[in-house]
Amino acid sequence: MNFDKRLSFFLVLSFVACTIVGTLTHEFGHYLMLKLVGLDGVIRYQSTQLLIPKGQILTAKKDYLTTLGGPLQTMLTGTIGFILLALNYKKIKLSNNLSLLQWSFIFLTLFWLRQLANLFVLVMEYFIKGKFSRSGDEYILNAYLKLPFLSINITTAIIGSIILSIVFFKFIPKNKRMTFIISGLIGGILGFILWMYILGPILLP
Numbered sequence: 001m002n003f004d005k006r007l008s009f010f011l012v013l014s015f016v017a018c019t020i021v022g023t024l025t026h027e028f029g030h031y032l033m034l035k036l037v038g039l040d041g042v043i044r045y046q047s048t049q050l051l052i053p054k055g056q057i058l059t060a061k062k063d064y065l066t067t068l069g070g071p072l073q074t075m076l077t078g079t080i081g082f083i084l085l086a087l088n089y090k091k092i093k094l095s096n097n098l099s100l101l102q103w104s105f106i107f108l109t110l111f112w113l114r115q116l117a118n119l120f121v122l123v124m125e126y127f128i129k130g131k132f133s134r135s136g137d138e139y140i141l142n143a144y145l146k147l148p149f150l151s152i153n154i155t156t157a158i159i160g161s162i163i164l165s166i167v168f169f170k171f172i173p174k175n176k177r178m179t180f181i182i183s184g185l186i187g188g189i190l191g192f193i194l195w196m197y198i199l200g201p202i203l204l205p
Helices: 005-036 060-087 089-093 100-129 137-145 151-171 174-203
Strands: 040-043 048-051
Touching (some): 005 060, 005 174, 060 089, 060 137, 060 151, 089 151, 137 151
Antiparallel strands (some): 040 048
8 A cells, every 4th residue: 555654744734734624614605705795793713793783684595695605615716726726737647746736726725625524514414313404505596596406416416426536546646555544533523513512612612
């Protein structure tokens, strides 16, 4: 098994950082859209709390737009990362080692992981509780647009799967893939625990 301990250390730290940054930038997407529609809010460690100014009301359209802000930011960031990777394809294929800049493009693209993770959690919840969750950004967007249940979850998860499969098999060197997978699992779990249960509630309660 090809396992690069030095690279793994870097990757684990990167996954921890990106888990935290990804959560915050997603919430900032909600916050920015709130501002654009004339509302206000406060970013918490795992959500954005709506603050409606006096005299303002939360219409269905404003609720849709503010909800859209989070997923839109996440997927847009992932798409930008993928485009940057594509523009550097020839350079990456000529090298067996990715540069720091090239790794940063990969981690930007990994923002698409959120869409896969959301669908996975929904499915697991169904098997455990016997029903799907009726909350979350994608559920609200589905309801507003009157789309079939889970259609946005499934569609974006498929798009994310395609993009991330291309990244994994075309951009990550074959001898680094096992290191990448193991480091991703460790770093992602550590980052989630660190932010959701330790740092987040203290820094942004």
